Amino acid sequence: MQDSPDFKPLYVQVKDLLVRRLVTGAWRPGEGLPSETSLAGEFGVSQGTVRKALDELAQQNLVVRQQGKGTFVATHTPQRALFHFFHLVGDDGARALPGSRLLAVRAAKATKAEAARLDLKADAGVVRLKRMRLLGGREAIVERIALPAARFPGLEKDSDLPNELYRHYELVYGVTVARAVEALKAIAANAEEAKLLRLAAGAPLLEIDRLAYALDGHAVEWRVSHCDTADHHYVSEIE
Amino acid sequence: MQDSPDFKPLYVQVKDLLVRRLVTGAWRPGEGLPSETSLAGEFGVSQGTVRKALDELAQQNLVVRQQGKGTFVATHTPQRALFHFFHLVGDDGARALPGSRLLAVRAAKATKAEAARLDLKADAGVVRLKRMRLLGGREAIVERIALPAARFPGLEKDSDLPNELYRHYELVYGVTVARAVEALKAIAANAEEAKLLRLAAGAPLLEIDRLAYALDGHAVEWRVSHCDTADHHYVSEIE
DNA sequence: TAGTGGTCTAGACCACCAT
DNA sequence: TGGTGGTCTAGACCACTAG
CATH class of the missing domain: 3.40.1410.10 (Chorismate lyase-like)
Incomplete structure (x- = not known):
């Protein structure tokens, strides 16, 4: 797969999957996403990979992360x-x-x-x-x-x-x-x-x-x- | 140290040290910084911690990272x-x-x-x-x-x-x-x-x-x- | 107390670049 | 070929939040 012309790092693929879910409204704005560990389990990758994907989504203001609480879909407050x-x-x-x-x-x-x-x-x-x-x-x-x-x-x-x-x-x-x-x-x-x-x-x-x-x-x-x-x-x- | 009012994560401290060096002109614009591993050794932290610091500096356009070549001080091209x-x-x-x-x-x-x-x-x-x-x-x-x-x-x-x-x-x-x-x-x-x-x-x-x-x-x-x-x-x- | 995200570490492999 | 940054993993501990 690494040699294919459209190779993407794992965390980018995870990010794309998450964006697709956000687009389709799988979670409503303000709602909490599953935890990093459960997403990692679901996608079959390590928590660190999910974390990098979520960090980028947070940087783009698509999700908001709160320590001790979880990750939430960004909303227009x-x-x-x-x-x-x-x-x-x-x-x-x-x-x-x-x-x-x-x-x-x-x-x-x-x-x-x-x-x-x-x-x-x-x-x-x-x-x-x-x-x-x-x-x-x-x-x-x-x-x-x-x-x-x-x-x-x-x-x-x-x-x-x-x-x-x-x-x-x-x-x-x-x-x-x-x-x-x-x-x-x-x-x-x-x-x-x-x-x-x-x-x-x-x-x-x-x-x-x-x-x-x-x-x-x-x-x-x-x-x-x-x-x-x-x-x-x-x-x-x-x- | 974690309980002190001005607690800072390790990678932030590393970042601050690097910014101070950039400010004092330790490396000229366009010049290459030491590798992640050598910085990690110098500061006594892991490569991952240096990496996170450098990633943030790159995000702020203070340095430019190039795979296979190294990390360079940003310059006004x-x-x-x-x-x-x-x-x-x-x-x-x-x-x-x-x-x-x-x-x-x-x-x-x-x-x-x-x-x-x-x-x-x-x-x-x-x-x-x-x-x-x-x-x-x-x-x-x-x-x-x-x-x-x-x-x-x-x-x-x-x-x-x-x-x-x-x-x-x-x-x-x-x-x-x-x-x-x-x-x-x-x-x-x-x-x-x-x-x-x-x-x-x-x-x-x-x-x-x-x-x-x-x-x-x-x-x-x-x-x-x-x-x-x-x-x-x-x-x-x-x- | 249990669960979450935040930080830190250590090690592995890969892609890219210079030589 | 050797060195660099890029990616991925696994595990540990911490801080914060909620019940």
């Missing part, structure tokens, strides 16, 4: 949302999750751009959301979201969508956002945005174009946020 | 600069290091802001640089840099500073940039920037405010870049 997926911080260093005011929800056929970004067929359905988000009680972000309708059936009929969408995706639709890629630009506010954000037209805004990926590796949300960064900034830590 | 510290990418996905045109260099006393950001005394000396940077041959970034003079003696007299400053810091001043924190905002171009970048005054620019830290944990460079993101974007990967 408010803490995680705040420190992991939301990078806007007050210039004074204060972190706070933004409030939300839903402006519009509707189902539609995907535009070309949506189909391309979400990897959908040309005539696939999407759900579009538009939200105002508030930082420190003040309107600061205009957010447009597109979701593949197939993954989120009936979401457009959901009466009151919560502020923390990723938790909602996980609890209601079984979709766990595991990874995201953001593209940032400076843009000028258009008339509508300027009005919503109480700024002059043409005021500089930070555009955060985010594509979020589920556990299975497929894109499940396209989100474009236009942010007033007068009193806030986006934090990026290198290394 | 063009590749590393391009993929690790420079996050602006063409909208078509093309990555390229920006060219540079030096506009000004001079030594001065630190402003209050500089002293605060670089953790210097009020009357400490700094060196200030101002550069134009070009993406695809086009003026795209105005960059202002402040350095503590104590760490970079005589840099202001350096006739032709290279494009890749971090490599220069490392080779000439023995300062290895190991980590950085960036704060991003959207701002409006002032008259000078607009002229330099051939934009209308007030055009939106992406401000990247970066504080870079050396191996020893001290801030060694404050860099503020104002970028025209009409054809480029800043990439941020989450997870």
Whole structure:
């Protein structure tokens, strides 16, 4: 086997098996996995090999390990949302999750751009959301979201969508956002945005174009946020 | 020892010892470290413990491991600069290091802001640089840099500073940039920037405010870049 | 007290690289 | 061929948690 072109170390194979189980929902988010020793027995490898696989999963934030308790499937807690997926911080260093005011929800056929970004067929359905988000009680972000309708059936009929969408995706639709890629630009506010954000037209805004990926590796949300960064900034830590 | 309040696992202690050696320049960047077995013998621990320490150092990009060759002190190659510290990418996905045109260099006393950001005394000396940077041959970034003079003696007299400053810091001043924190905002171009970048005054620019830290944990460079993101974007990967 | 993950050790074999 | 890091194993002890 070592000589085959797609040779993989044992611990990687174990990791892949575990990821597959996570993807299929064998364990729900927050639920505990079997112990290292029992997984080792099941897979016929040593505990050390299972440990290395679990360590890598923990590093990728797919599981959380707690000494004396066990290994648990990662879940979107408010803490995680705040420190992991939301990078806007007050210039004074204060972190706070933004409030939300839903402006519009509707189902539609995907535009070309949506189909391309979400990897959908040309005539696939999407759900579009538009939200105002508030930082420190003040309107600061205009957010447009597109979701593949197939993954989120009936979401457009959901009466009151919560502020923390990723938790909602996980609890209601079984979709766990595991990874995201953001593209940032400076843009000028258009008339509508300027009005919503109480700024002059043409005021500089930070555009955060985010594509979020589920556990299975497929894109499940396209989100474009236009942010007033007068009193806030986006934090990026290198290394 | 396990009961002392500052108990540290053996591998962490080994790691700390190795970091201290890296900081003091016991091995030059690019140079090979002793093998795992010889380090294990020297420290009186097992090879596995040294391995765990080295694995963490490799994860933090302080060393690079190569199977069959050895473990080497990380160095600022063009590749590393391009993929690790420079996050602006063409909208078509093309990555390229920006060219540079030096506009000004001079030594001065630190402003209050500089002293605060670089953790210097009020009357400490700094060196200030101002550069134009070009993406695809086009003026795209105005960059202002402040350095503590104590760490970079005589840099202001350096006739032709290279494009890749971090490599220069490392080779000439023995300062290895190991980590950085960036704060991003959207701002409006002032008259000078607009002229330099051939934009209308007030055009939106992406401000990247970066504080870079050396191996020893001290801030060694404050860099503020104002970028025209009409054809480029800043990439941020989450997870 | 029993079970979990965390640390540490020792030894074996493998893949890769230089010579 | 010899040395390096990469993988895998087995066993020991520790710290933490829960009942």
